Amino acid sequence: MQLTLGPLLYYWSRQATLDFYAAAADWEVSTIYLGEVVCARRHELRTSDWLALGQQLCQAGKTVVYSSQALLESGSDLSSLRRFAKEGGLLEANDLGAVKIARDLAIPYIAGPHLNIYNGATLDWHQAAGAIRWLPSLEASRAAIVATLAEAKLPIETEIFAHGRLPLAFSARCFTARHYDLSKDACEFKCIEHADGQLLKTREGQDFLRLNGIQTQSAACHALIHDLASVTNVGASHLRISPQAQFTAEIVAAYAAALAQPAAATQFDWQRINPEGLVNGYWHGQAGICRKETV
Amino acid sequence: MPSLAPHLPQLICPAGSLPALKAAVQSGADAVYLGFKNATNARNFAGLNFTDSQLKSGIEYAQSQGREVLIAINTYPQAGRTAEWQASIDAAADLGANAVILADLGLLEYATRRHPQLRRHLSVQGSATNFEAVNLAYEHFGISRAVLPRVLTLPQIEYVIKNTPVEIEVFGFGSLCVMAEGRCILSSYATGESPNTHGVCSPASHVQWLPKGDTLDTRLNGILIDHFEKDEPAGYPTLCKGRFEVGDASYYAMEEPTSLNALSVLPELIRMGVKAIKVEGRQRSPAYVSEVTKTLRAAIDAASDPRYSVKPAWQQALSKVSEGHQQTLGAYSRPWR
Numbered sequence: 304m305q306l307t308l309g310p311l312l313y314y315w316s317r318q319a320t321l322d323f324y325a326a327a328a329d330w331e332v333s334t335i336y337l338g339e340v341v342c343a344r345r346h347e348l349r350t351s352d353w354l355a356l357g358q359q360l361c362q363a364g365k366t367v368v369y370s371s372q373a374l375l376e377s378g379s380d381l382s383s384l385r386r387f388a389k390e391g392g393l394l395e396a397n398d399l400g401a402v403k404i405a406r407d408l409a410i411p412y413i414a415g416p417h418l419n420i421y422n423g424a425t426l427d428w429h430q431a432a433g434a435i436r437w438l439p440s441l442e443a444s445r446a447a448i449v450a451t452l453a454e455a456k457l458p459i460e461t462e463i464f465a466h467g468r469l470p471l472a473f474s475a476r477c478f479t480a481r482h483y484d485l486s487k488d489a490c491e492f493k494c495i496e497h498a499d500g501q502l503l504k505t506r507e508g509q510d511f512l513r514l515n516g517i518q519t520q521s522a523a524c525h526a527l528i529h530d531l532a533s534v535t536n537v538g539a540s541h542l543r544i545s546p547q548a549q550f551t552a553e554i555v556a557a558y559a560a561a562l563a564q565p566a567a568a569t570q571f572d573w574q575r576i577n578p579e580g581l582v583n584g585y586w587h588g589q590a591g592i593c594r595k596e597t598v
Numbered sequence: 599m600p601s602l603a604p605h606l607p608q609l610i611c612p613a614g615s616l617p618a619l620k621a622a623v624q625s626g627a628d629a630v631y632l633g634f635k636n637a638t639n640a641r642n643f644a645g646l647n648f649t650d651s652q653l654k655s656g657i658e659y660a661q662s663q664g665r666e667v668l669i670a671i672n673t674y675p676q677a678g679r680t681a682e683w684q685a686s687i688d689a690a691a692d693l694g695a696n697a698v699i700l701a702d703l704g705l706l707e708y709a710t711r712r713h714p715q716l717r718r719h720l721s722v723q724g725s726a727t728n729f730e731a732v733n734l735a736y737e738h739f740g741i742s743r744a745v746l747p748r749v750l751t752l753p754q755i756e757y758v759i760k761n762t763p764v765e766i767e768v769f770g771f772g773s774l775c776v777m778a779e780g781r782c783i784l785s786s787y788a789t790g791e792s793p794n795t796h797g798v799c800s801p802a803s804h805v806q807w808l809p810k811g812d813t814l815d816t817r818l819n820g821i822l823i824d825h826f827e828k829d830e831p832a833g834y835p836t837l838c839k840g841r842f843e844v845g846d847a848s849y850y851a852m853e854e855p856t857s858l859n860a861l862s863v864l865p866e867l868i869r870m871g872v873k874a875i876k877v878e879g880r881q882r883s884p885a886y887v888s889e890v891t892k893t894l895r896a897a898i899d900a901a902s903d904p905r906y907s908v909k910p911a912w913q914q915a916l917s918k919v920s921e922g923h924q925q926t927l928g929a930y931s932r933p934w935r
Contacts, residue, residue: 374778376749398728422680422704425705429703442783474852475749475776482845503842506825506841506842506843519838
């Protein structure tokens with residue numbers, strides 16, 4: 304089982320982003336997903352910066368994959384994606400337009416979690432189209448993933464989103480800009496002030512969601528650290544850790560330790576690492592916000 | 599009456615029942631879209647939708663009036679149960695539907711192989727927001743039409759149209775999804791059931807209306823979505839249209855309860871070459887379908903006149919049936935940018 308570092312979902316300063324990836328070069332992850340996946344207006348790193356960063360991480364021994372935005376709308380969104388595909392090699396497609404671009408260039412792709420693969424026939428279609436790996440939808444239960452793999456006829460690697468706030472929805476509208484009464488076109492890049500997004504609570508104070516520009520996330524952190532036995536025997540080859548502003552290195556180390564020695568899962572102070580709380584409902588076929596104790 | 603001018607877009611209206619289908623046809627819809635009474639349907643609500651025999655008579659009636667029936671099989675087949683979705687495609691073909699509206703690639707492939715003569719439309723749930731995505735579905739599955747998610751601006755819609763041979767359908771009126779359709783699992787995060795997996799959003803089975811003295815709380819699976827004071831009109835607790843707290847502010851953090859109304863941009867949509875205008879609302883009553891269809895029919899027929907303007911009577915008619923009695927141009931307008 305290999306660990307991967309998922310794409311950065313938040314908007315950090317250029318220096319913070321470069322520092323994060325400089326550190327990640329030494330983490331126990333085989334693969335690093337790069338690129339801006341949420342909003343094309345975010346520009347602390349440009350396409351050429353991401354490509355240069357990718358080269359450095361390749362030299363550090365990492366497999367580098369460029370992730371597409373989940374909502375590709377404009378002509379420039381498409382052209383920068385073509386450049387990643389031509390110059391960078393591996394793509395994670397989170398939109399059918401990205402699949403088209405990978406296919407046209409005959410490069411392999413990773414079918415991302417936003418492509419809506421819920422059954423074997425669709426998974427086989429992607430494999431035949433050039434997908435070498437897939438991520439189930441974030442809402443898929445373990446049982447649904449097992450059933451999809453049982454239905455599929457073609458071999459493919461499976462990567463599971465194991466740890467991170469869940470990217471639940473994408474909109475035309477920017478909720479961060481809306482919060483500041485700004486229009487999306489003149490948002491003053493307010494996302495950069497919220498390194499882990501903005502918490503959204505119910506009016507009785509329950510943590511519920513997290514605003515991250517045009518993306519809406521779970522407030523809580525989805526975590527399969529206590530379910531690793533049932534994760535590994537699904538047949539997954541890769542586990543994804545999603546970046547957060549602090550403690551990502553410790554999360555990677557925790558998963559590496561727990562994969563090597565299951566008892567290690569309980570040794571980490573999750574209250575400190577993810578004070579927003581851990582949930583795993585989706586994995587168990589429940590509402591994603593639920594937490595099922597498995598230890 | 600249906601549009602006679604070939605350059606005018608088709609008016610596509612919803613039907614959750616046979617009376618709604620008849621109301622749509624009698625009010626001037628060019629086509630009616632509907633779904634089966636099962637999990638293949640993205641409006642899989644209790645008391646709605648069509649059995650095979652209702653569908654048969656609905657199709658006979660609509661086609662006898664020169665209108666089309668499009669069958670939406672637009673949830674994602676859940677692994678292990680794919681046969682149910684395939685059987686629905688077979689049934690749509692056998693019943694003589696004019697087209698099927700699909701989102702799942704595996705199902706599109708099945709329909710293409712098994713029923714090549716049955717027209718295929720890419721559902722809004724397929725989340726195709728750019729021409730590359732539309733063209734992928736065209737090359738592989740020969741789709742003749744794609745329904746665009748309600749996230750694109752008018753220039754973005756025009757850019758898609760200019761770069762694809764596929765007919766483009768957009769929403770003209772109805773409840774507004776603020777998220778990109780097919781890319782939202784907020785509902786399953788809160789309840790375990792989503793549009794993609796169960797054909798429902800913020801399902802009624804998980805809703806609680808809890809009066810407290812003069813006030814009312816609405817909850818979804820126990821999560822407080824909104825709280826209404828004595829004189830506030832209470833709305834259904836659709837998750838993204840509740841009031842929440844962000845920082846120090848308490849407000850509609852995502853979207854107010856509101857309906858999309860594209861009447862004012864109809865001439866622009868027609869000029870760009872949009873081939874069909876869709877009305878949302880298979881969960882709504884025949885009276886809603888009738889009112890909205892008549893209004894949109896009149897507006898589309900008038901929209902190619904250079905002196906076109908939105909008539910106050912149309913606005914009033916649509917306002918009565920709008921969510922929260924509010925309307926917006928959504929992503930079509932600048933304030934959303």
